Amino acid sequence: MWKILIIDDDFQVLEGMKKAIPWEAIDAEFVGEASDGAEGLEMIGRTKPDIVITDIYMPVMNGLEMIERLREANFPGELIILSGYTDFQYARQALRLQVSDYLSKPVTVDELRTVLEKVIKELEAKELIKMEQEEIKKRLMLYEPFGQQEWLKSVITGTFQKWAAALNPPPSEQQYWLHRNHLVMGIELMSTIRTANLSLIDWNLFRFALANIIQEILTEDWPESDFIELHSHHAAIMFHIERSEPMDTALARIKTIGDRIAVCILTYLQLNIRIGLGQIKAAWQEISDSTEEAFLDLLQMTIIPSPGKPSSLPSNLAIRPIKFYQELAEAIVYSKEETAAQIVDAYIRQLQIMPSITPAYLQYLCTELWTIFAYSLYSVGIVLDELFPEAHLPSEISQIQTPAQLQEWLRAKIHIIATSRHWSENSKHKEAVDFMIQYAHDHYAEEVSLEDMSKQLYLSRNYLNQIFKKATGETFTNYLIQVRMKKAQALLAEGKHLIYEIAEKVGYKNVPYFSSIFKKYTGMSPSEVGKSG
Known part of the structure; x- marks a missing residue:
């Protein structure tokens, strides 16, 4: 106001x-x-x-x-x-x-x-x-807490060349990077009716819940690792391995961690994931090769060849789909049509010289890329289906038989997305909204207000609330409550804490008030949830 x-x-x-x-x-x-x-x-x-x-x-x-x-x-x-x-x-x-x-x-x-x-x-x-x-000042402030995360993402996806001049491994961590082996685990969240119909708020809550579960397991089982969220339903874990540890032992430990992650995500979130493993690399500059191997391993599970027929997957790692996905996702997020088109053209040129590319693989790429487009737009409050109300996706994808047809299809979709009248209203606010979402998940146990956001983002609280609600459909206050309630549910499910302790852990000093908010959100009181758990 x-x-x-x-x-x-x-x-x-x-x-x-x-x-x-x-x-x-x-x-x-x-x-x-x-x-x-x-x-x-x-x-x-x-x-x-x-x-x-x-x-x-x-x-x-x-x-x-x-x-x-x-x-x-x-x-x-x-x-x-x-x-x-x-x-x-x-x-x-x-x-x-x-x-x-x-x-x-x-x-x-x-x-x-x-x-x-x-x-x-x-x-x-x-x-x-x-x-x-204040754009430059805001960007510096926004990227400061995420600078290391962005560097990790660039390393794991193979896009680090453009960051290398300014973002080499920090001096304090060079020993950590230069004197260990590295392996990437690819993680794919399986598509279900439940995940297909998630709202933006629920998608973010699931995304953060999944990240929290994985990071807690890694803290206990393999502290020298990094969790990186990628595009849409993909994520990755970078394991840093002591060179004195035998490779077989390291692989066995990593597979055990993957099994534990899958079980915990199914138990706590009722979601299924698949896990693929890359090969161990000696140099950090080769980590993206391990990433591609991990996701090609996942792809083998997705596109299973018919008995007696060769695999429809390309064997040459040069096509690097994860790097392509990451670069294209970034271009879509910031509505850079020309950049996105150049990325598509370069990738298509690689596909055209690959003798093993089949229509099945091209159609799989279409499905993956549509999901990435949907996620990228969803992150700024735009629903992809609303931009293409007349599209019949299965029919369109089934007609794609050659790389050239894929190129034409992608460029047409990118043009419509980039020239949408909805885009300019949302894309320039994405960084502020992203920061607010991340802040809610990092500081839910503290007293958090729009006034805090206002001071950090150099924008008025009224204006921030407007752009947050426009992007997410929720006020920042309501979003913070949902984050706190999801965390409270997880703590109750653990059965390790008293209700007043949980209230404090999620930012409430007044236990009766916490209980009333919790019941309004879940339909049950904290004590009832504790008993049922």
Whole structure:
């Protein structure tokens, strides 16, 4: 909500203004009043309003002097002067001080509403300009906590060349990377009716829950490892292996960890995963080869050749589908049509010189890429099916028999996605929304508010709430509650903690309040869930 402060030494004017302003209709709230400029400065400093409505003639300090002080202090809000007819001579001075409007008393309700709506539009425009001006600062701030994760993703997918100049292994970890062997485990979340119909909120909750389970297991069983989320329903684990450990022993341990991960995900999330393993590599620069081997291992499980027929999978690792998926996903996320087209063209050229490429493999690629498109768009609040309401995907895919047909199909889809009128409204907010989602999952046990987000992202809390709800369909507060409730359910299922301990672990100091929220969310009280578990 936009915060409005009113300053006037006439009590009747103050009361009349409070009644005349259509607070709810313009999404505004009254944050205070003052009777002179000096008191007004104090109130402005305390309440930090977005809009100040002020008289000129007032005791102690008049309105124009107060406005001069505010301008000297770089007050970011909008200023509206409301004064008597005889004060019109001051309009020129008011304009010099860059006030938003100058209204003469008495003012009608319609005039007041029109001016406030205009000023609020100006505030919204300033927010957009500020966001664009702060883009570099925001990107640096956003990427700081994820810089290492992005470097890991670039290494595991083979796209690290473009990062290498600035993001080589940190000096503190070079021993860790240079003097160990490495192996990648590919993880594929199996498609079911349940996962196909997930909302964006539920998908994110499942994604974080899956990551938490895997990371907890790795912490216990193989601390020297890294978990990396990839595109759509794929993820990977990078195992760093002491060179003194026999390869057979390491592989046996890693397979045991994979089995444990699959069992825990099925037990706690009722989801099935498949696991593929790459080969052990001595150099970190070769880790992406292990990734491709792991996912080709998974692909062998997906496309099973008929008895007596050769495999429909390409044997040459040069086509590197995981690197292709990652680069194309990034281009789709940021609506870079030309870049996406170049990535597709380069990949198709590789496919065209491969003698073992079959229609079955090309059609499999179509299905995988459609899923990646859906996930990439979903992450910024766009539903892929809504962009293609007339598409009949199975029929389209069945007609793709050659790499050239795949190229034509992909480029047509990418063009429609990139030129969609929905895209420009959402893509530029993706980084802020991603940061807020990650922050909720990292800090759910603490006191978290939009005010915290506002300070970190250099955007107003009102604007943040708008873009978060537009992207996810939920307010940030509701999303945080869902994250906390999912974690509380997981803790109750473990059966290791008392209810008051769980309440504290998910950010609630008041146990009865936690219990009421939990029952509203799940339909059961925490004690009932504990007994049933």
